[in-house]
Every structure is written in C-alpha cells, then in structure tokens.
Amino acid sequence: MFELTLQAIYSGVLTGGYYALVALGLALVFGTMKIINLAHGELVLLSAYIAYTAESQFGLNPIAAIPFALVLVGIVAVAVYLLVGRIKRDRELNSLILTFGVGIILTNFVLLVWAADIHSTTTTWFQEAVVVGDVLFSSRSEILFFLVGVALVFATWWWLSRTWYGRAIRAVSSNRDAAMLMGVNPRQTEILSFVVASVLATVAGIAIYTGQVIQPSLGHALTIKAFIITVLAGMGSIPGVLLGAVLIGVIEALTVTYWSSALQEFTGMVLFLVVLLVRPQGLFGFGARRG
Amino acid sequence: MKNRLLAIAVAGAVALVGVAGAQAQEKIVLGSHLPLTGKLARVGTGMHEGITVAVDMFNRENDGKYTVELITIDDETSPAKAVAAVEKLAGEGVVALTGGYGSNIIGPASEAANKAGLVYITSGGVAPELSKRGHKGFFRINNTEGYSKAMMGLLKEMGVKKVSILYNNKEATTDLAKTVEKDLSDQGIEVVLHAFDGGTSDFKPLVNKVKLQDKPDAIGMVAYENDYVGILKAGSVMKPDVKAVVGVWSLATSKMNEEFHDLVQTVYGTSMLPFPAEFTSPEAKEFAETYQKLHGTEPDYLGQFGYVQTKLLLEAIVRAQEAGTLGSGGLAEELRGADANTLIGEVKFDENGDNPLFSHRMGQHQGDKVVLVWPKDAATGEMIFPATPWSQ
C-alpha cells in the first residue's frame, strides 16, 4: 500500500512537470497581457507533430526538431497576436472567441496534413526505465522533461522579474501609456511575450511527443489542462504554475490508484471548480477575479 | 424445308437470347455509410476498401448479368449524420445497405434503415443490444461473444489462473470486458477489472496497481490503439511480472508491428489473418490480388470483414432477384437462409440477424510478423509463452 502511494505521488510529480511545461506559455500570455490564448494547446500539438515528422521522415532525434518547430510555432503565435490586435471592442471576450477559432483551424490543419493516426516517439532512449530504490519507476523522458519544466519555470520567473524586458512587459500590462512614456514600445514587448510563450509551447510539444501518444484531438485537451493549471496557480504567479501542475498530477495519480481510473479527469475538473469558486485568485496568485 | 425452318428457329432463338442477354445487365444500387473522417476514419476507410473489393469482384464475375453501383456517404463518425446518410441513400433508391462502424452510430443508422424498410448488414457493431431490437432486416457477421471466445480460448490454453483486465470505459470495450470476465469466471479463472477513461495518457499508476495489488498471471487489455500504446509503455517502465499481455482489436496489426515494433513484441491480439498474409484458397488469393490492385496495400481484418459482409449481401440479392422476391422482403429471407463458408469462417445468421458461429482468432507479434496462435486449426505457428515485451 505504501509503495503504491509512493509511486503514485512520484508519477504525479513527474507528470506535473509536463503539465507545467504545457501551461507555462498560456500562463505567461495571460498574466502579462490578460489574453487567454485558447489555441495554445494546438500550438503545443503542432510542435509535437513537427517532431514526429522530423523523426519519421528524416530520422532526426525529436530534440533536434526544436529549431524547426520553433520557427513554425513562432510564426503562428505572432499571427495570433496580430489578429488579436485587430479587435476593437470587448477585447477580453472577443479574443477568447477568436483564439477559439484559431484553435479549430489548427486542429483541422493537423488533421489534414497528418491524418488521424496516433503517433509516439520510436527513439528508445526516451522510454528506458529509471528505477529509484526498486520502488520508484519512471521513464527517461519523464525525468528529463520534469527537470526541463522546472528549469523553464525558474527561467521565466527570473526573466520576468529581473531583466529589463521582463519588467517592460509587466509595465505594459499594468499601464500601457505610462510604459510608453518611459520609453517602452508596447507592441514590441507584447510580441516578445507571445514569442516566448511559443518557445515554451515548442518545448512542451517535444515533451508530449516523447512521453505519450499524440493525435489531432489532443490540442483541445491540452488547452483545457493548461487553463485549469493557470487558474489554480493564480494570475501573475509563475512559480504557482509548477506547484499547481504538480498538484493536479498528484491528485490524478492518487485518484487512479485509490478510486477509479475512469474518474481521473473528474477530480481535476472538480478541483478546478472548487478553487475557482472558493479562492478565485488562485492558490498562489494576487489580483482579484470577481465579476 | 424442315432443316431451313429449324435453322431459322435456332437463329431466332439465339438472337432472342442474345438480345435478352444484352439488355439483362441489371443494375444493383448498393448504399454504404462509413466514418471516412472523424475519430473512426481509419477503421471506416479500411472497411470501405473491403466493400469496394467485393463489388469489383462481383461485377467481374457477373459481367453481362448484373452490375453493382456502390454509393458511399461519409458519416463523419456522427450518429446524426449517419441517420441523414441512410435517409439520403434510401431516397436514391438503394436496394440495401452495407457498412457502419461503431455501435453508437450503427444503432440510430440501422433504425433509420429499418424505418425505410432496407436490409442493413455490418461488421462494425458488436454491442449485444443491436441484435435485440426485433429488426427483421438487420444483420451482422461478428459480435462481442466471438471476441470473447478468442480471448478466453487463448487464456485457457495458457493455463493462467488470474487475469487483470484493463478496459476503456466506452460502451463496446466495457461490454466486451464484462463478457470476458463472466466467461473466464465460469471457467474458474479469477478476473480483476479496471476501467479507465479514454483520455488517460499516463497508465503507470494503473499498471503499478495491477503489479503490486493484483499480481496476476496475465494482463488483458480491452481498448483502442492509443490506450494499448500507453499501457505497454507504462508496462515497459514498471515491468510487472506477468506471463502474457493480451489485447483485442486493432492490436495484432501490421501497423502496430511497424510503428511500435519493440513495444508490441510477444503481445497478443485478435486477428483473422497472419502477417505477412498467406492466402491459400483461390477466393482468398483473388481477394488479396484485387485488394492490392485497387488500393495498393495488403488487406487487414477490416477490409476482410467489409468484403465478407458485402459478398454475402450481393449473393443474397442475386438469389432474391432470381426468385422474384427482391422487392417484397425476400432479401432478408435469403440472407437468413444461407449457410456460407467465408474468409472469416462459417457464417449463418439467426433470427435476430446475429452470427453466433463467429469466433475470432488470436495472433501474436513475433519479430516482424504476426503469427496466428489460436485456435489450433487456424494457427500458423506456436505461441511464445511465457513472454512480455519487457522480459525480452
């Protein structure tokens, strides 16, 4: 029983690393620009499919696909930003619907180009088991991308709070005009924000491809997961994303182990709603979210 | 004088037959609805290919007498669109319907066919309820019991005492898992069931639970492609100490062997044919050749099912036509009266349109091949037992 719980928690924490990778890009754009990019999951998916093509057509290691994926995902992300910029009224809600539409376009694009087959990495290095003390099991890709996730969370946090660009982005989000007066170009910083988010999405896509099975419908599911974690974390809190992701991962693993694996998604949703209604500013965030 | 008259009579008779023969190229319009897009696109396309092969072979065989025109509509894996497709086909005057995949789509679609008085034959709906609605025109060549018989037969032959079955909580997989559980328990084999949601991506907690709590002799999987891959990946990491891993549909296929080669070694799944396929009977050889010619690939079990169901339908249509009962419900009777030996074995429909004789076969991934290992009389090789992908 104890071993079971330990493994569940261990698996959950590692899965949390993945989830954090996926959610980070969405949380960044949301926290700095108040825009919810509902096409984020599809950007991650696009990166995963590029990794697949790189591996199956050109025999490249998925990690080597990162530069190509970066370019394509980056272009799409900037396109989304430009489209959102064209919205005149009700920016928050209309951008929601617009990015929703972009998500549909991307999912069907993936379907048209790559068909509905499932895929996953065939590079065995990623799947080799890593055993700790004969009790804790995981695959190499999980450990790798958990560490990558933690590193990127830390890097993003450091970038936002310590570098000039990071502070510029925060300045623009809190007061656009004042920031302009201080010499910040709002457009540039916002595009930068989107580009950074797309970098994060790209890495997340590679992680997904090496760790699990991909298919066109995955994009939407990833967006929802990312949004739930962002809400859990709370607006404006980047470290909260990692903690929120790990929390979800662990709860899901425990649900599967002790209750029923059919209810894995259920507990995540319920947790999401509970936090939303009881503590709307998230577990670690600041800034109100009431209507 | 007599010879001349005789000659004229003979010539006249020949001419009459010739004219009648030329005009009697009767056209049979066949309708088909399948998921060619959407979630079930791959299986729908596979079945469609088989159907077209049956039509092509029939047209060549009956050239001069009958010609079949096949109208196929994509139902986009949606029940509502399947119903609309059936209505459209009925409106275009099709004689009967062949196709459909997914019990939740076939249910409403065949109801629409029943309302329109059309015979509906399929191999994509194994749910028990489908054949319990009293529809005189509904036929299917496979069912859940057939899959269960195969899985159970294999496990019994292995001599395992305890099996943990992981199953997707969708309807078809749940039905099959519960049927297998009942059949195995009746034989004195202990079964532990674990349902999981179709969206699950990390199976490690579940596999760990099986490994530490259940400690079974074998792991059973009743699920779909992406689930199998996820479970096997988790198994490769956790390495549960079991003697065999047995799945059902969509597992013992060439695609799985090619794309996930190392992951599926020694894993069992249902399969009608070994891979690479060995076709021995003349019909089977022609089937394979036509398939290759029309679609440029080897047939898989879906194509086979599509072919068999359509061939049976067309043969019954011809019989009903010759008996003059085609327009008055004779087709259903002809189908029910037949006892045919087909590529998938013997087929005989009962009064509910089900085929109780259906029993699948089990194949095992061995190297680059899929070898049929059960039942003995269809086997093309010995099973490698005990073995799992991670014990290699």
Added chain:
Amino acid sequence: MRTSAVFPGLILIVLYAGVPVAVGHVDYVMSLIIAALTIGGVAVAWALLGNLGGMVSFGHAAFFGVGAYVSALLTLDAGWPVFPSMLVGGVGAAIASVVTMPALRLRGPYFALAILAFAHIFRILATELESITRGAGGLLSIPALPTIAGFDLSTKIGGYYVILTIVLLAMAGYAWLRQSTMGLALLAMHDTEDATRIVGVPSTRLKALMLVVSAFITGVVGAFNAHQINFLDPDYAFSGTWTVLPIVAAIFGGYRTISGPLVGALVIYLVDQLVFKEFLPHGHEIILGALLVAMIVLSPTGLVPLVMGMVRRGRHAAA
C-alpha cells in the same frame, strides 16, 4: 410603416408553408434543416445569456445534454408522454444551471470556462451513473414525437414544425425580455455594472434569471433532439459540437440581434454540409474556424447587421 409588419409575416409564411412544400419530401434535406434549427435554438439561448446576462458560456452542451437525458429517461423509464417530458427536460437543465450559479460571480473568461468544466463533469457523471443513464452504452429507441390531431409529428415535416416553433417561441421570449424593464436594466448593467448597482438593480439575481432561462431553452432543444434522433449517449449528448456550432452561428449571424443566431445557424450549417463538405471531406471544420476568426476581426456584430446595413443603405440610395 406597413413594411415592418409585412416582412416578418412573409418570413413566417415561407417558413411554415413554403419550405415544407418545396423540400418536405426530400428526407435528407429536411434532416439537415432540422439539425440547423436545433443548432439555431441553442444559438438563440447562448446569445440571450451573452446579451442580457452579459456572460459568455463555453459549455452550453452541459444544458443540452441534461435536457436530453431527463426527457429521454422520463419517456423510456417512466412512460411519460413526449411533450411534457421535453418541458421537464428544460426544467432539469434549468435546475442544472442553478448548480452552476456560483460561477456567476466570476468574470467573463472564467465563467466561460467554468461552464465548460461543468459540461465535462456532467458527461463523466452520465457515463458513471450507469444505473440511471445506462452508462456509456447510452439509450436506444427513445420514443419519437407523438401524433397530435391526426398529424404525425415523428415524420421529418412534423419534426421540422416542432423545432421551428420552439426556436421562434424562444426568439419571441428573448425579444420580450429585451424590451421589458428587466431587459433594460440588464442592458444598462452590461455597460456599467457598478453604476447600476448603486441605483439599486439586483444584478446578480437578474443574471441568474437569464442563466436559468438560457438553460431552459437549451434543455428543451436538447430534449427535442433526443426524440428526433431516438438515440443518446454521453459523448453525443454533451459533445463539444453543441457548444461550438451555436457560438459560430451566433457570432456569424450577429449575436446582438434577435434573428442573427438563427440566420447564422441556418447559413453556417447548411453551407458547411452541402458545400464545404464536398470540397474538403476531411477537416472541413477548418473553414468554420476561419470564418469565426474573420467574423471577429472584420465584423464582430455579425452577418445580419451587415446585411441589414446594406439593405438600409440600398433603400436610402433608391429614395
């Protein structure tokens, strides 16, 4: 002045008499029209919540599915007649919306996604509570619409009349609400919520009422669909399509107008099925996504106002 009464009158005649006469015998086309009207019904309910309640929902499938299941189970298990069951289905959806009410405190995007979470939860519950809902297998052979006064409503034409009437009634209710005192208060609220609170408008209670109304309409439409298709399972009842298509329809047609959502639904669905599907059998949804994006960027108020604007300009030019 008289033109404003003739125009709607003409449309009603076309809808109730013209369409059945023209295409009533073509089952396939009628099926498409009925499906489009079903989407239209949900689109009207969605737009009502958006305009009067000021809340955008991304999970209306939740109410659609609840209405469908309640009505189907009442007729299958309790032997109720169909029309009363449909009404109770709507009530069931309304009750479900009460469960979601705490989400009304949340701001726009959060509310939208909270409702989405509810849709997922209801779907999972429908799958798990097998003893009530028959689980993943769903319900087969749900009773069809009955025969009333000698007119068999289970035919295509019958179904068409029923859903058409449901949608038109919903639109009438929506129009009445909009010009009522309540409606004026809600619209004022939408612009400046704090100011109206000071004046004494019970904003949350009104918003809650709009949510209930929207859920009720959606539930009735969902119930209709169950008796029309005679089949239901959790994935179908709570499918994302019942959320996405109405949104596309309402945005496309113009969600600030009464008739916009319906027009949008008819155009979008029919054009998608009859035209787009021919060109792109796989993934023709991509065009819908592109349309949605284009609409938001170019004409957020939708197609109907665009066309009405052109018509008005045309009249002025002629005069």
